[in-house]
Each structure stands twice: as structure tokens, then as C-alpha cells.
């Protein structure tokens with residue numbers, strides 16, 4: 001099956017050493033601002049700690065892990081909570097749009113312009129060698145930055161309200177991605193990355 005079949009509405013973004021595809025607006029039964037408000041209110045948000053240079057800090061955003069599988073990253077094991085009805089509805093729309101199945105979701109809540117996500121690859125062994133990771137964003141647009149691990153290449157994408165970004169193929173092996181703090185004030189944003197834990 002062609003991952004980028006035009007009938008999915010996903011448009012490939014040409015990139016070396018990986019696959020990326022983008023859809024401005026994922027088809028959902030509710031307007032994105034309603035989904036954002038419900039995700040903020042209904043998610044069991046956690047302020048996980050990170051250790052940098054031997055010092056422990058709260059992560060600069062809130063997170064939550066839902067679905068059917070345990071997840072280990074950065075030395076933490078996240079026990080999942082069962083998918084909510086809203087997450088299942090978003091997951092169904094994402095599966096239809098991407099032609100792939102997912103069994104888990106990581107939610108990130110960027111409360112304002114000061115929240116961020118450090119550069120990383122989603123390359124944990126339990127995701128498999130060429131994971132499909134579907135990223136859905138609600139709320140304030142933020143700039144998603146991809147940096148190649150060896151080549152001097154940077155790709156910037158504005159991930160707007162209700163958008164869908166699919167990362168696939170060898171992308172995680174060759175690129176890191178992250179979201180920087182920004183100086184321009186902005187409202188809240190919630191991002192969901194649907195994954196398939198093997």
C-alpha cells in the first residue's frame with residue numbers, strides 16, 4: 001500500500017533520509033478549539049522530572065501517556081491509562097488518514113510560549129526500526145524543527161490548529177526534532193503523537 005495515497009489527503013513533504021507527510025486539517029467531528037478545551041480538561045497531566053547535568057528539573061511542559069502498552073524513555077517507565085473516548089475518536093481519524101494502526105499516544109501540553117520540547121529522535125527499540133508516528137496538534141501554532149544528525153540540514157514546519165504530521169520510514173534514524181521556547185507570546189497547544197508499540 002502506498003503510504004502517501006492522494007485519497008488520504010496527506011501530502012508528502014520531500015525530505016532526504018526519511019518520510020514526512022502533512023495535512024493541514026484532520027477531519028474530526030468537532031471543531032479543533034473544542035477538542036483543545038476537552039484535551040486540556042480531561043487529560044491526567046503530569047509534570048515529569050528530567051535530570052540534566054546531575055540536576056533534576058520539571059520538564060518544560062506537561063505530559064501524559066495513554067493506550068495499551070507500557071513505554072520506557074529517558075530512564076522512565078510510563079504506565080499507560082486506557083484510551084479515553086475522545087482519544088479513540090482522534091485515533092480513528094488518524095488511522096483513516098494515514099492508513100496505519102496505533103496502540104498508544106503521548107500527549108504534550110505546551111501551556112504558553114515558555115514551554116518546549118528538547119531535540120530528540122523517537123527511536124526506542126519497542127517502536128521498531130521504521131516507526132510511523134502520527135502527530136496531531138491543537139491550539140496555538142508552534143514551529144516544529146527537524147535537524148539532520150550528520151548533514152547541515154534544518155526543516156521548519158508550522159504545526160497549526162487541527163493539523164496532522166506523519167513521520168515515517170527512516171526519519172527517526174537520521175533526524176532529531178524539537179520545539180523551542182519562543183519570545184512571542186502564544187496560547188496553549190496540545191500535541192498528540194500516536195505510536196505503535198510492538
Ligand SMILES: O=C(O)CCC(=O)C(=O)O
Nearest residue numbers: 106108122144179191193
Ligand atoms: O509537540 C510536538 O509537536 C512534538 C512532540 C514530540 O516530538 C513527541 O511527542 O515525541
Ligand SMILES: [Fe+2]
Nearest residue numbers: 120121122177
Ligand atoms: Fe518526538
